[in-house]
Amino acid sequence: MSTPIAPDFLALPLRACADAALQAATEAGASHADVRIERLRGQDLALRNARLERRNDAVTVGLAVRVIHDGTWGFASSPDVTVEEAARLARQAVDVARTSRPLNAEPVELADERVYPDATYVSAYELDPFEIDAPEKVALLSDWSSRLLAADEVDHVEASLEQVLENKFYADTAGTSTTQQRIRLQPRLTATRVDPSGGFETMRTNAPPAARGWEYLTGGMWDWESELAQLPALLLEKAKASSVEAGRYDLVIDPTNLWLTIHESVGHATELDRALGYEAAYAGTSFATLDQLGSLRYGSEAMHVTGDRTTPNGLASIGYDDEGVQTQSWDIVRDGVLVGYQLDRRMARQNAAALGTDRSNGCAFADSPAHVPVQRMANVSLQPADRGPSTDDLIGRVERGIYIVGDKSWSIDMQRYNFQFTGQRFYEIRSGRIVGQLRDVAYQATTTDFWRSLEAVGGPQTYLLGGALNCGKAQPGQSAPVSHGCPSSLFRGVNVLNTAREAGR
């Protein structure tokens, strides 16, 4: 926590704008008001065949005011961070609440939260990527691309590095004010092999995005050297692999693939706003409805899923959420049973009796100063077993199966039942041993069937924090960063499709 918050963010008129907005909102009759001032600094680098295709540097600054007036939400935002604009937005937010009042049937009340005056948070990192010269970053990506391109097996290489420095200032009429800073980045490389007689195959690095600094690329946290060295041969093996025979298989799923299945089938399904129908017209609802809290058999006894916004280097980790709630860690699925949801303050108050708690667990998030905070995903993670098996041990338990590595295609229905995933690599397992790669694999299942077929989770030595920068939800659309940790895990009898046959070939 020794890293200071960016001085040029602190130089904005944060307090003066907050005071002006909160005062104007109160004078206009708001029973609650909160103000967010945010700055997002982003740099996007993309290389094609080791040549720079795109370098974009963008700074987004803005101010948002949210009010409750006559029991109804109102929200207004602007890119201009001035005292005058803050007061104007507060009045406009009250006007929006008045205009919306005929639609509102349920007065908004918020769960109580302690007041945190002048709280700060800075995510852990060693090297601010914005302090590294862009040519140095481009040179590293170009070097990595060139190594892949030098291999006979590879015809094309795409490399990209997305970096974000996020600053948030929040203040509300209760007296909380927080100033926070986070860094996140995502490096990835994709190699493509084109068969001269037709057809092509691709393979991507599996390094997850992380709330880390530039050290993620150079500091030994991910073994880039061996991943890049192995990629060309693995790509060729995949291109020449035999096409999978569709049917039921035991699956050992690597954390580089399983994180996304957790995201879609557990993370989204246990968002309370989805369970309540708030997203029914867009992102969708959830089969895991509130009346099943404490009784829904989500998966096998081996399934222990937690939610948190506190994990070091987690993409959803932060000190306080966008409603001034201190972040926490809690159980979502314990011994295979649904025991918790992801909440914000309104839903926590409204459903206190069913939830057995009247406190938000701090999942309100807005992806930019232009957007209203909604309940977004915590780091939702599958816990490993103490002294649990290695990945090889899990593979050793399988007679006929597939070991799946890396995420690729993903899709799940609007109630989070039916999903279909592919991957980067599919290794055929016979009699407890890997015998080579397969191609054209997709696994398709219903969420509860899949998690009930979980026989074993690996030990802490197999655990990896995966994640995504671009989780979508809400209208207007918002994109959130989130991490998911998990161990390698063994599932029995999962339906595997042959994607070439699905295409009618």
Added chain:
Amino acid sequence: MTTAAAGGDLVEQALGLSRADGCIVIVSESSSANLRWANNTLTTNGMMRDRSITVISVVGECVGVRSVTGVDDLEELVRASEQAARDATPAEDAGPLVEGPADERFSSAAQEAAPEVFATVARELGSSFAAARADQLNLFGYASRDVTTTWLGSSTGLRRRHVQPTGYVEVTGKSAGGSTWVGQHTRDWSDIDVPTLDREVRRRLAWGGRTVELPPGRYETLLPPATVADLMIYAYWTAAGRDAAEGRTVYSRPGGGTRVGEHLAPAGVRLHSDPHDAALSTTPFVVAAASSAMTSVFDNGLPLPATDWMRDGALTALIQTRASARTTDSPVTPYVHNLSLDGGGRATTDEMVAATGRGLLLTSLWYIREVDPETLLLTGLTRDGVYLVEDGEVVGAVNNFRWNESPIDLLGRLAEIGRSAPCLPREWSDYFTWTRMPTLRVPDFNMSSPSQAS
């Protein structure tokens, strides 16, 4: 941070400060309003202003881009963009900047989204919610209005300004009879009538009075315009000419080259884009803050012509920047932000239902993702209403399905093409709003597995 100057003035000031070999400045200002509801009550709302100022500097063949939402010091922004260009390696898409006209209205101010439109909609929705509660029906949805003004100028003297209004409304209705959806795009909200949307939701929910469980399999299926739009947008987004020429898309010809010239759809089918299409009008010139396989910053300001991507069933063009057109020896056919499919058919969806012996009628598609780029195999779900049609009538609602299909493959298997009409894509509407599509009859749509989602 503030920006008092109007967009056109900002462009002039930034160009005046430039010391680069070439400079492009793009300013956009938007104002928008939205309402969102669920379970017959408001969930979120907002009035938002937004702005971006992008300075693209060209030094030799190198380019640097800086974007901000507000500036205190415009010169600092211009210098940072120039420094980024000096730090860069030569751009593969480098070329002369576009010369062109100076729009007469370049110095005009931004247009605002009038908030009063929403007061009417809010009142109508309030009545709609009350009636829904009385009838044990739940309404969910979203209404959005955005007006974005874009100014684009360059050191060649080019000055373009465009005002783009974009609005849409979508309503999901749920009752004991299942779930359904209607959606409509709009320019100024004068054509949105909440009671009309309400009636259509209720008509479709009534179809769910009887429910039928069907197993996975290949079914004769009527794909209405909103579903065709979501499929064709994916086909369009993967149509970069450079990628195809490199052998790595569904538009690549085995052994080299592209499939341009090949018949992919029945005779008479035309897939096209036209920024001046009165019902779907979009920005009539290239606006690009970044280069990719689909677009080039060097093309900024290039007029966008009407383009046929398929004509008479044959693939006629892929998306080509000036740079990719040079390297692939193709005409320049840049990306245009609308899409129409037309097969000359006259039948409405209702008429196609009436002409169906036994088949499925879909409402919308969801969670569409690429499974195999080589065939453009996509997966996704049916959403908010799969209906069984027998002897020309809807006889009940069917469970949802996960499907696996390639839009390119589908075009080659069409049994009937209906009348094209403007429509709102369901999945991609927040990125791609302006489409005109027909209902398609496919004899054997691949429903891969059932989904319990309702």
